[in-house]
Amino acid sequence: MAQATNRVESSVETAARTVRRVRDSLEDEEPEAVAVAGVVVASLLFALVGFLLVSSLTILPFAVFVISAGYGWVRHQELTAKVLALATTVSTILILLLITVFIIVEAVPVVRYESVTVFGVSIPGVRMFIQPNWDAVSPPIRFSMVPMIHGTVMVTIIATAVAAPLGVAAALFLSEIAPAPVREAVKPGVEILAGIPSIVYGFIGFTILSPWASDQFDILGQGTYLFVGIVVGLMALPTVVSVAEDALSSVPESMKSGSLAMGTTDWQTMISITLPAAFSGVSAAVLLGVGRAIGETMAATVMLRGVPKLTEPLYNAFYGQETLTSLIARNYGEADGLQLSALFMAGVILFITVMFLSIGSQYVEARMRSKLGGEQ
Amino acid sequence: MSTETDTRNPLVRDGAESTGLVAAGAVALAALLFALSLAALFQQLSLTDTLAGVPVSTFLGGALVVLGGAVVVFGVGSRLGYVETEPQASAGMVAGIAFGFVWFVAGGLVASQTIGVGTIGWLLSAIFVGGGVFAVSVVTREDIGSTLPAGVLTAFVGLVFVTGVIGPSWVWNLGWEQQASFTAGFTIPTLTLFSSLLSGWAAAKAYGGFGARGRHTGAYTLVYLNAVSIVGVLFILLAFTVYKGIGGVLNGFAVGAGVGPTSTVVLFGIAFSFDWPVYLPFVMNGVGLMNEFNGVLPAIVGTIWLVVGAVLFAVPLGVGAAIFLTEYAERGRFTQAVEVATNGLWSTPSIVFGLFGFAFLIPRFGNGKSLLAGMLTLGFMLLPLVVITSREAMLSVPDEYRDASAALGVTKWQTIRSVVLPAALPGVVTGIILGVGRIAGETAPILLTMAGGVFVPGSQTPDIVGGFAFTSSPPFVENPVLLDAASALPYQLYALITAGVGASGNVANPDEFKWATALVLLVVVLSFYAIGIAARYYFRRELNQ
Structure with a gap:
């Protein structure tokens, strides 16, 4: 119990330290550069949300992103480069997450369909692995x-x-x-x-x-x-x-x-x-x-x-x-x-x-x- | 010094030479049998033909008997001291287990199939034979232990062929519910192949005089053979594809002024058109009713655009991520996690990327298969490789470079831009080119996201540059070409294979068309590899100077 509390405290401390460090490094930068970086990050986030929601307005935040990144590149190359590099890293990780989420979500219906009830408890997906029939056309429809x-x-x-x-x-x-x-x-x-x-x-x-x-x-x-x-x-x-x-x-x-x-x-x-x-x-x-x-x-x-x-x-x-x-x-x-x-x-x-x-x-x-x- | 020794012991020298000749002859005979059995396996040599006056199967059997005999004679001769060798006390556990297993299988097969005893019977005799051979090869001295099991088995296989127990018309039906049999056409060459390898190894070992040196010779023979076979398979694959496809590609090929199609180039508003001096219809035409020669131009252009799109997407992202991971981020949990993730992403099966594109991209680009979806899917595939190779290249830039630059008082980004990136460029470029070679030949991802037709007319050649247009409603820019299904070489080859015999379009000779498509695909993909490998050699040489 005490250990768990300690761990929580230490992780809170680490987080606080990270925030402090980021704030310190941001204070070193010019305020305008920080503002531009903020616009870049925010517009990119909006573009991502728009893309995920299949909105045709996605192009607007994306355009803002391109313009602000271009402006930042000319005026404050140091910070912009760092922010862009961070953004590319995050998107690489995001792609892996998206792949995982999307293929798993699409697989959920068949897992539900192939549930087996054992002693009144329904276990999803088991029937895909305990019987060898695959029949997508004629009942009983089974996806083994x-x-x-x-x-x-x-x-x-x-x-x-x-x-x-x-x-x-x-x-x-x-x-x-x-x-x-x-x-x-x-x-x-x-x-x-x-x-x-x-x-x-x-x-x-x-x-x-x-x-x-x-x-x-x-x-x-x-x-x-x-x-x-x-x-x-x-x-x-x-x-x-x-x-x-x-x-x-x-x-x-x-x-x-x-x-x-x-x-x-x-x-x-x-x-x-x-x-x-x-x-x-x-x-x-x-x-x-x-x-x-x-x-x-x-x-x-x-x-x-x-x-x-x-x-x-x-x-x-x-x-x-x-x-x-x-x-x-x-x-x-x-x-x-x-x-x-x-x-x-x-x-x-x-x-x-x-x-x-x-x-x-x-x-x-x-x-x-x-x-x-x-x-x- | 050595001549002196030789003159003193002419008898011993002559003896060593002639016994060495026996072993060397056995190695050569094994190599000959290896080649013959390959020829028979691929039906370049029929089992019912005659070779030196006897049927091929009898000839192979006779040669195997001679080979096995030579190996046994050499081993026994060495044991009895007629041949000067340096054997160890035992052939070793590994050889013993291998021989024991081979004889276990042989004993079991003979007992169950030829003699016809029941399950317990064949199992007992297999264990008896296998165990006996294991004991012989482990307990006896190395010269007996490593030659006798190999030589006797080879001679036995040879006798089976010579006596016709397994003749050219032999068939062993396995009696399974789904029918399958071993036919003589497969069994005789395969057994010959295996026995010649076994005896060839034993003979090479004997040639080296057993002991440490003999093991060295025997192992090297097999390792060299393996390397030669891999290169041989590669060569045969390429040569075969070229042989089958070259006719289709060169159909209607012509060289001369004005024979080719007309191209128009617009430079600074001045249109300038010229005729190609070569005409290679297969790569300059689509498929059409009026065409004299049909071709795969739309698929080639589609492949090129696919690669361009994927590179434009993946390279900035990947290089940016690599810069952040190597230069900005502290090495720790985070960079490690990203490294594991990118490596995992790189080994993810391509069809999973296809599924992802199918579920994620297609609903977002007008709900249909499109060139853009294909580009991005391949970009996702390329991304991890770009991250991995760029990171490797940047990590191999010495820290002294960075320190020297920092000592000049420039900022971190300037150091990265003018010191790290130029130094890492060769590695990054080479990695990207090799990665592009891989994605250019991928079929599975574009199968689900881009598709295309079987025989694509020339009018469907994607023209992306001309396809851009502005619209008044969001997203304001549109390019119908990007959102259309397009063809690519690997997909087209797949479509041609699965379309079956009936579908022929306007193509007179679909078979030739398929092989020609395969050849063009191979040329496109391998030229990326050739450029990548050449670039690596070039950069390495530059660095070494």
Whole structure:
């Protein structure tokens, strides 16, 4: 209790200190500059509110903002620049908040619809995860996420199995093994691999790989999780390579030369010194690669069948039905009402999963940096 | 010194050379088999063809037997002391587990499919075989432990092919509810590929004389192979797209004075028109009934405007935020939170940005898909990358620069403007160009916010500059072009793929049209990457001088 009060008091103190500091720094400025900055901030806020309320009058405060910012730039560049820089930072954060709020709000109706009553208590959203039927047309209308989550998991597992070992090996090659001229040639190659648009991968997969796979495995129709996973793994590969390479080359040279001075081979040094030291960075790379694989849309949309059902049996990777991403890309056109809301629900699942992966990989990376005690 | 040693021990030297030749020959044979199995996998080589007078599957089997035999002979020879090597006491846990697992699978498959025992039977035999091999490779000395399991398995696979147990017409129906089978066309090349890798690694290790040096050689072989394969895949992807698309792009290509379309440039009120000396209809035309050659001009122009809009939106915002975070804000909780948020935003799937644009932007821009909504959605995607790269570039500007400038008595903003920003510019520019390359090829976000048609007529080429007009009611400025749906290259390719076979518009050869679109998209996107990478090299060289 006393602790809580203390904490409140200290946070009030911090706030008061911040306000005091801002006031002090403002007192140093000319009053006119402060007034202009005030107009800039206020007009920008009004423009934002107008835009959020879908008002056609938004242009008015925006015009005031442009004029006052222009005036401030000419007369009081110092303060205006600072205020504008602050405004851009705030808008960057605001965009993230807006994305989170908007996709979650749009997903609310389907969460309400798919509630389940257990012992008289209604739990919203559960039915999307406990039964596998997706039917948007004929009653009972159900929007289960289970088949799509299954598809995403299948594709991600296969993609990771491709991207993680090959990517880490390629990163080892680039950072430790390759002579300089070879590295200079291979590294841009890996970057270009990242640059090939996903729809081009999808197109090649759709026209070449899918028919080939149907032929080779005697599958009815086209579309397999196996080959979508391989293609997506190829697309996630460059992410794994570049992040893992950064981690490997951030291992201090002194550690490696210390090992080499003991008379070990390069490979022994890599396995017993460099890789363990960079382990967290390399796993962050794999996590980021997994994130890319989960979010990959176009190749999956083009190559999969688009039937929101589970495969039979569950581990049958030779049939590819639908992933969370391809569900959205395929159905946004004709969807409305609850079905549209269900698509946003798929988006929410993707967003939250990838956010967790990203934060997890950043945490792992930060830990590695503090462990290696580099200057960063 | 070395010649002296050689003359003293001619016998040993000759012996070392010829045994080294066995290992090197095995590596070469493995490489040959690797290449052959790839060719067979991609149907460049049919399994029923004959190679050196025998069917391909028999040939592969025979070669595998020879390869496996060579590996085993080398290992046993080393154990018995005929070959001079430096093996360690054991092949190690990792190799043991890998071999054990491979043999576990092999034993299980043979027991359940060929012999046909029940679940318990195959499980027991798989565990027995896998465990046995694990024990052999861990307990015995390294020269036996790392060659015997690989060599025997390779020879066994080879025997299976030679005896025709798995022949060219072999099929294994998995018996699942959704039907799938392993056919010989897939199984034989894949097994060959796998066995050649396994034996190739063992042979490379043997060539290095086992021990630390042998492990080094074996591992390097695989790592080099991996790097070569990645570059090879890249090369094949690009070459294949060029090969399929170049015909469509070059349709009706002509060079010469006055063959191209007429362009008019207005400079200081003087209209000046000229004819292009080249005519490349695929990138200069739309699709039309009267066109001799159809093209994708509207989509190219749409892509360019998209990129311009996204850059105009994201770059000022992102660079401003980076300036605030690096120069004004104190490093602490706040900057850390923003960093985590921007990194998270950068890995957010593009389709989520599309959903956001769909829910947030479309109702605000006249309730229809529009070019402007597409620009802003891509701008949202680009923003985190601009923040991240600009921040990195600014952080790498040494503090001495800032201190020196501050010592001259100038204000903070002047320091930023005339010292920090110029020094950080190369990094910022390179980052932006690479980011633009990524968003230019994105399909998912514009799918939901911008759309467009399958075959777009030339009249729908967006003309933004000419579209501005003033109106008397708010918002006073309007530009119908910005609020119209427009096409972009990646979207058009997607639309072409999903439109199916029936929809052909006026295009005579839709297939060629698709590949040509893919090629143009690839060229547009990769030229951004090429410029970005070249810029980075250029700046780095400048800095190093």
